[in-house]
Amino acid sequence: MDTSADYIIVGGGTAGLVIASRLSEDPDTSIIVLEAGKDLTQDPRVQIPALFTTIMAEADYGLTSTPQTSLNHRTLKTTQGKALGGSSAINGQAFVAPTKAGIDAWASLGATGWTFENLQPYYKKSYTLQLPDAETQVHIGIDWLDADINGSSGPIKASFPAQLADPLAKAWIDTFKNLGFGAVGDPFSGKSLGGYSNLASVDSATKTRSYAAPAYGGPAAERGVRIVTKALVQRILFDGADSSDVVATGVDALIGGQVQTFQAKKEVILCGGAFGTPKILELSGIGNGELLHQFNIPVTVHNPNVGENLQDHLMTGVSFEAVDGVVTVDALLRQEPEAIAAAMQQYTEHKKGPMTIGGVQSCAFMPIIDFHASNSQRESTMQEYIATLLPNPDERSKAIQKIFIQPNEPTCMMFMFLAQANLHDDTGDSFVGSSLQQGNFISLGLETNLPFSRGNAHISSADPAAKQVIDPRYFSHPLDLEIMARNLLDVERLHKVAPLSNFIKPNGRRNHPDAFLSDLESAKKYLRDTAKTAYHFCGTAAMLPREKGGVVDEQLKVYGTTNLRVCDASVFPLIPAANIMSSVYAFAERGADIIRGRI
Numbered sequence: 001m002d003t004s005a006d007y008i009i010v011g012g013g014t015a016g017l018v019i020a021s022r023l024s025e026d027p028d029t030s031i032i033v034l035e036a037g038k039d040l041t042q043d044p045r046v047q048i049p050a051l052f053t054t055i056m057a058e059a060d061y062g063l064t065s066t067p068q069t070s071l072n073h074r075t076l077k078t079t080q081g082k083a084l085g086g087s088s089a090i091n092g093q094a095f096v097a098p099t100k101a102g103i104d105a106w107a108s109l110g111a112t113g114w115t116f117e118n119l120q121p122y123y124k125k126s127y128t129l130q131l132p133d134a135e136t137q138v139h140i141g142i143d144w145l146d147a148d149i150n151g152s153s154g155p156i157k158a159s160f161p162a163q164l165a166d167p168l169a170k171a172w173i174d175t176f177k178n179l180g181f182g183a184v185g186d187p188f189s190g191k192s193l194g195g196y197s198n199l200a201s202v203d204s205a206t207k208t209r210s211y212a213a214p215a216y217g218g219p220a221a222e223r224g225v226r227i228v229t230k231a232l233v234q235r236i237l238f239d240g241a242d243s244s245d246v247v248a249t250g251v252d253a254l255i256g257g258q259v260q261t262f263q264a265k266k267e268v269i270l271c272g273g274a275f276g277t278p279k280i281l282e283l284s285g286i287g288n289g290e291l292l293h294q295f296n297i298p299v300t301v302h303n304p305n306v307g308e309n310l311q312d313h314l315m316t317g318v319s320f321e322a323v324d325g326v327v328t329v330d331a332l333l334r335q336e337p338e339a340i341a342a343a344m345q346q347y348t349e350h351k352k353g354p355m356t357i358g359g360v361q362s363c364a365f366m367p368i369i370d371f372h373a374s375n376s377q378r379e380s381t382m383q384e385y386i387a388t389l390l391p392n393p394d395e396r397s398k399a400i401q402k403i404f405i406q407p408n409e410p411t412c413m414m415f416m417f418l419a420q421a422n423l424h425d426d427t428g429d430s431f432v433g434s435s436l437q438q439g440n441f442i443s444l445g446l447e448t449n450l451p452f453s454r455g456n457a458h459i460s461s462a463d464p465a466a467k468q469v470i471d472p473r474y475f476s477h478p479l480d481l482e483i484m485a486r487n488l489l490d491v492e493r494l495h496k497v498a499p500l501s502n503f504i505k506p507n508g509r510r511n512h513p514d515a516f517l518s519d520l521e522s523a524k525k526y527l528r529d530t531a532k533t534a535y536h537f538c539g540t541a542a543m544l545p546r547e548k549g550g551v552v553d554e555q556l557k558v559y560g561t562t563n564l565r566v567c568d569a570s571v572f573p574l575i576p577a578a579n580i581m582s583s584v585y586a587f588a589e590r591g592a593d594i595i596r597g598r599i
Contacts, residue, residue, distance in 0.1 A: 004263040005030040005226070007595075008251055009271055010233045010280060012037075013086020014212045014581065015568040015588035016271030018126075021155070021216040022592035024223040031220070032262055034231040034253050036061075036276075037082035039213070046089050047208045048347065049161070049200070049358035050332070059083040059090050063275060063467055065533075070475030076533050078470050080273050084229055085213030087273070087535070088201070088581060092359025093209060095158045095199040097123070098576035098583050099365065100190030101409055102450055105399040106573045110545045112554045113599075116190050119586050120149065122593075123188055126585035127154040130204040136164045140197040141173035146186040155215035156585060159204035161361040162197045168326070168442065168503060169197055172362040172416050175500040181366060184408070192577065193408050195364035201581065202358065207351040209358070212585075231255045234464040236268055236284040236564065238300055246300055248564040254464070267563045269595070271588075274537035275457050277570040278307035279468050281541065281551070282459045286558065295462040301560030305549045309542045310455040311575040312472050313534040314480075316488065316527055317445030318515045319420040320495050321508030328418040328440040329354045360417065365410035365449075365577070368486045369493075372407070381405070389479045390452075395548065397477075399574065400450045404483075410449055412487040413578040414494070417443040423530035424512045441511070442504060444491050447534050448484055449577040452477035457540050474531065484531070485523040492517040536580045538569035556591055567591040 007023055009016050012035030020033050037059060040046045045055040060079045067073040081087035103116040129150040131137065137145075140162040151158070162169035176182055176195025185191030187198075203210045221227055234252040250263040270277050281287055285300030287307065292299050322328060331339035332354060346353030371382040383405040390401060403409050420441035455473035460466050475481045495504050510516060512530075517523050544550030546559045556565040569584050576583040593599050 003032075003260060004265060005032040006264070006266040007031045007269055008262050008264040009033045009269045010251060011035060011086070011271035011273065011276060011568065012084050012217065012227055012229070013081060013271060013273060013568070014088040014584045015591070016269075017085065017212040017216040017220060018585060018588035019269055019271065019567055019592050019595065020225050020227070021220040022589065023595065024220045024225045026596070027223070031225045033220075033225060033227045034233055034251065034262065035084050035227065035229045036232045037084060037229065039084045039229050040089060041084065041213050046083075048355050049093055049202050049207070049209055050329070050343075050355045052090055052092055052358050056090050061275070063470055066469065066471045068472065068474050070481065070528065071531060072528050078275070078533060078537065079535050080275055080537065083213075084217060084227070085211045088211035089209075089213060091535070091581060093200040093202055094358075094360045094363075094579040095127070095156075095201045095582050096363065096413070096579040097187035097192065098578060099192040099403075099410065099449070101403045101406065102574060102577045103583075105403065106543070109395065109399055109573050110548050110550070111543045111573050114543065114554065119590060120188070120190070122586040122589035123582060124149060124151045125154055125589050126582070127151040127156040127158045129199070130157055130159040132160055132204070139164050140169050141183075142197060144183045144186050144196065146189055149186060149189050155219070156201055157203035157210035158199040159202050160197055161200045161202060161357040168416065168418065169362055171499045171503060173197065175494070175497050176364055178497055181364065187365075192365040193367075193410055195362070195414075198360060198363045200358055200361065202356070207347070207356040228255065232464065233272075233280055234259065234283065236270070236280065237261070238284070244560070245562045246560060247562050264563070267565060267595070270564065270566045271568045272570070273568050274310065274540050274570045275468055275470065277566055277568060278457055278540045279459055281306050281558070283462065283464055286560070291458060295459065297462050301558070303546070303551060303559060305542065305546070305551050307458045307540050308454070308456050309539040309549055310457050310470070310472055310537065311451060311539040312474075313448045313451070313536045313575065314474055314484065314531040315445060315447040315534045316423060316531045317417065317421050317443045318491060318495075318517070319441040319443040319511035320504045321510070322440040322442050323503055323505050326440055326442070326503050328442065330419045330436065330440050333419050334436050360415045363413055363415040363578070366412055366414050366487065366490065367408075367410050368483065369490050370486065386479065389482060396574065397452055400452060403450060410577065411483050412449055413447045414491060415445045415447065417445055419443060420511055421445070422511055423532065424514070437509065439509065443511075444494055446484070446487055446491050447578065448480065450575065452479045454539070472533070481524055481527060484527055485520055488523045488527065489517060489520065492523075534579070536575065538572040538575050538580060541566050541570040542573050543571040544573050555594055565595065
């Protein structure tokens with residue numbers, strides 16, 4: 001068995017398989033991909049969009065956060081995909097564009113050349129837009145769509161999960177128009193404001209998940225890339241530890257109980273994700289020297305920025321009892337046998353019904369309405385509001401502040417989920433929870449955009465099998481709680497706006513007695529009790545100047561090394577607004593061009 005190649009890619013997740021596929025387009029290039037998880041491409045729980053919640057626990061690293069002080073000391077599961085394809089194999093499939101301003105902030109912070117304009121062609125390159133029939137297009141309100149900026153030949157299939165038979169999809173669009181927040185343009189153009197029907201990474205022809213393993217990994221394997229699953233990388237190997245720029249020569253990986261060494265002729269490319277990448281760097285001697293000395297790990301490159309700058313989106317929501325006759329997926333989530341059997345029959349025989357939809361199908365980028373320029377009764381401006389709670393901002397906080405004070409920049413993403421979410425469930429498993437009430441519910445959800453708070457993720461031992469210590473430090477910056485609470489009050493008001501209000505019972509049941517929100521303090525209490533991770537972890541190996549907190553440069557090379565790169569969400573200097581999957585694909589596409597010397 002040949003264990004050497006030009007490129008050793010550590011991690012066969014979303015980004016790693018993009019890199020492998022694009023590098024393999026050169027027939028003279030040899031590549032080995034090492035993935036810790038299994039190949040689940042034939043698993044129906046991965047393939048069928050609605051079954052994503054049933055696979056998350058199995059295809060996961062089993063990591064949890066430390067108790068979060070501002071979340072009533074709750075411990076949250078920090079799920080990341082452990083499977084070929086990474087988190088793209090287990091997520092809710094929302095394929096959402098970020099805000100232009102959020103991406104442009106990367107360059108302003110020091111990641112030269114990483115602007116929305118430069119990334120936009122790579123979003124387009126990564127996916128193929130699949131449109132529904134003309135009648136459905138009108139129903140789900142996608143008149144904003146700009147075909148020229150959407151992908152037409154990319155590996156990922158992206159379609160609209162909202163269906164003609166669903167009146168709530170149209171009600172969502174019309175409600176935001178009535179609020180004065182209809183979609184202002186195609187989100188992939190960078191115009192991100194208002195309510196719209198979002199894309200999902202689901203092939204509209206087969207109604208199956210479209211993700212990195214078959215879309216990128218399949219072609220890579222056909223071109224000769226060797227993909228090794230159930231291979232847990234222990235550390236990166238280096239030459240020249242005493243020099244200013246060390247050379248990565250390969251990696252050690254545990255496979256079938258035996259440690260094998262894989263040699264890199266050109267480069268090692270680390271694609272381990274927000275938790276895996278800093279862990280492998282630290283186990284390899286790249287990190288904070290004080291931490292490494294604690295575990296008797298020889299220091300190869302001292303860089304205290306490794307594992308810092310951890311960012312994530314928090315989410316919550318309120319579930320409202322639906323009027324009689326409204327179809328939701330509550331019965332499926334309660335695992336009622338008859339409902340499951342009927343849905344599976346619809347899916348297998350007609351490729352229709354609730355099994356074709358994963359997570360979110362309707363979303364909205366929204367500001368705090370009270371502070372928005374269109375509100376003639378606004379109590380103050382966003383600029384005045386932030387200034388009172390941001391007395392001495394650092395450079396990163398200034399960048400977020402600059403975005404939020406713009407008149408049409410959102411502070412959150414709202415979304416609709418057609419079932420109850422028991423957010424007071426203390427298991428911390430997911431947005432849905434358990435112990436669900438009988439009946440049908442409509443959940444109106446909320447997700448932060450650009451949090452001021454940052455945390456960290458570090459090794460707990462020199463043992464590669466030991467789990468990391470992960471502290472996201474949610475709400476550690478007071479502005480995050482203030483902004484999210486005001487956005488949550490806007491969600492509370494949303495259910496009273498027609499036509500969405502026509503589908504919700506007046507004074508009906510909710511998911512919890514505390515879900516009846518009346519003022520800012522009740523919203524803050526609800527957030528401390530219920531806010532959960534959206535699993536959008538990033539930033540722990542930031543692409544910034546080293547003196548500004550960076551781990552890699554704009555060419556993705558790890559500082560202090562000549563041929564070790566990182567290409568995954570860990571390098572994002574600032575978290576993209578909303579779901580990060582589309583940005584990971586685009587980032588990796590551009591990263592592949594950098595590695596190939598095309599940029």
